[in-house]
Amino acid sequence: MSxxxxxxxxxxxxxxxxLKARFRDGGADALPDYELLxxxxxxxxxxxxxxxxxxxLIAKFGSFGDVLGAPEDRLLEIDGVGPAVVTDFxxxxxxxxxxxxxxxxxxxxxxxxxxxxxxxxxxxxxxxxEQFRILFLDKKNALIADEVQQVGTVDHTxxxxxxxxxxxxxxxxxxxxxxxxxxxxxxxxxxADIAMTKQIADVAKPLGIVVHDxxxxxxxxxxxxxxxxxx
Numbered sequence: 001m002s003x004x005x006x007x008x009x010x011x012x013x014x015x016x017x018x019l020k021a022r023f024r025d026g027g028a029d030a031l032p033d034y035e036l037l038x039x040x041x042x043x044x045x046x047x048x049x050x051x052x053x054x055x056x057l058i059a060k061f062g063s064f065g066d067v068l069g070a071p072e073d074r075l076l077e078i079d080g081v082g083p084a085v086v087t088d089f090x091x092x093x094x095x096x097x098x099x100x101x102x103x104x105x106x107x108x109x110x111x112x113x114x115x116x117x118x119x120x121x122x123x124x125x126x127x128x129x130e131q132f133r134i135l136f137l138d139k140k141n142a143l144i145a146d147e148v149q150q151v152g153t154v155d156h157t158x159x160x161x162x163x164x165x166x167x168x169x170x171x172x173x174x175x176x177x178x179x180x181x182x183x184x185x186x187x188x189x190x191x192a193d194i195a196m197t198k199q200i201a202d203v204a205k206p207l208g209i210v211v212h213d214x215x216x217x218x219x220x221x222x223x224x225x226x227x228x229x230x231x
Contacts, residue, residue: 015051016042033064044088045080053080066219068093069126097122101146116177117215117222124181124217132159132180136173137212144171161200168209176204178214187218189225197231 016038022030023039031039034054041050056078061067067075068089075081075089100119116135124131132150135143149167150159168176178197182188193216201211213226225231 015049034058036064037067040088040092041085044085048080050080053078057081062219065096065122066126068096069122071126071128093122120179120215120217121222124179125219127181128183130180130183132178134164134167135177135179136168136171137175137177138172139174141175141212144173159196159200161196161203164200165203165207165209168204169207173209175210175212176200177212179217180214181217185219187216187221187223189214189216189223189228189230194225194230197225201231 019031019035019038020042023036028036034051034057037054037057038050041054045053057067057075058064060078061070061074070089072086072090075086076083097119100115100122120133124133129151131148133146133148136145136147138144147167149164164176164178178200180193193214197211197214204211211231213224214231216223216225
């Protein structure tokens with residue numbers, strides 16, 4: 001009947017419609033992280049109230065982005081999260097990475113530092129092994145290429161300075177930004193991180209390639225070696 005809710009409808013049915021309306025009217029900024037996550041879960045779990053599940057996921061992993069980037073096995077530990085939910089999360093996460101990467105290519109990298117950090121965090125914060133990533137820049141500091149050069153263990157990645165510089169020369173890059181992650185979550189640089197950065201800079205400088213920074217990404221934040229005056 002017009003003007004009345006269907007009494008036989010589940011109690012959460014009206015909540016879903018109200019949430020969708022708020023998203024349509026105000027966009028993502030009108031919703032806290034757990035409600036945005038509810039909208040994602042609506043698609044995969046159409047016949048169940050998912051509010052409690054969304055709140056549990058945010059409480060465990062920290063934010064909307066952190067939930068999407070969380071390791072699959074840890075997501076599956078949560079009651080109510082199955083393979084279909086994980087697939088949807090990973091699809092959205094991969095889409096966000098691709099969009100961020102495309103946006104970064106259109107910007108002057110060093111004039112858009114927050115975009116660089118956001119992209120690196122999206123790509124690497126929840127990786128369970130160390131990755132060593134290089135952003136190759138042209139003379140105007142625009143992004144030429146973004147490549148994962150090495151993947152290591154949970155606490156070590158072998159990096160070879162001459163390979164880094166050789167790749168930069170092949171791409172005709174004038175500068176590089178080094179990025180790697182700490183799976184422990186703590187982005188504090190180690191002495192090995194500092195020494196490796198100096199080695200790459202020492203090999204690159206005579207060939208006209210500038211190492212702008214070395215960024216370390218962790219779940220608890222990020223650290224810039226340049227910002228700490230360690231390079």
